[in-house]
Amino acid sequence: MSTIIEQKKQIVADLAEKFRNSKSAVLVDYRGLDVAEVTELRSQLREAGVDFKVYKNTMTRFAAEEAGITGLNDVLTGPTAVAFHNDDAVAPAKVLNNFAKDHESLEIKGGVIEGEVLALEQIKELANLPSYEGLVSMLLSVLQAPVRNFAYAAKAIADQKEEESA
Secondary structure (H helix, E strand, C coil): CHHHHHHHHHHHHHHHHHHHHCCEEEEEECCCCCHHHHHHHHHHHHHCCCEEEECCHHHHHHHHHHCCCCCCCCCCCCCCEEEEECCCCCHHHHHHHHHHHHCCCCEEEEEEECCEEECHHHHHHHHCCCCHHHHHHHHHHHHHHHHHHHHHHHHHHHHHHHHHHC
């Protein structure tokens, strides 16, 4: 009996460590998905580098408390799977939100970003953010706009002076 308790304590400690070390964690209810859909979801999450696993709600509660996260008790009802990512805070939310659009059975329950509990609406907003590369592209476009406009204005002035001298 004590070995089972020790195993559960180890699972809780490992899960608490995941909560502490990950940039984000998204909790979902996967009821209603068939085996093929779950396999497809796991494949998409694996490609994005997301760790996805089903944990017992009691163990998740204990792990969250151990990691200093409060406010998850409301979403820890029914079957719950947790998607973690250590480097990218947006990846789990983006993959799960896109999958949920095509599969109504997958329900996003809530999540944690760097220790802060997020509501469902906040997770969906996070999922709709552009990727890092997209944000860098937008920033570069904004930074280049004044230089580009200056170049167009200088060319127009040069063309106008050339026409006047002709």
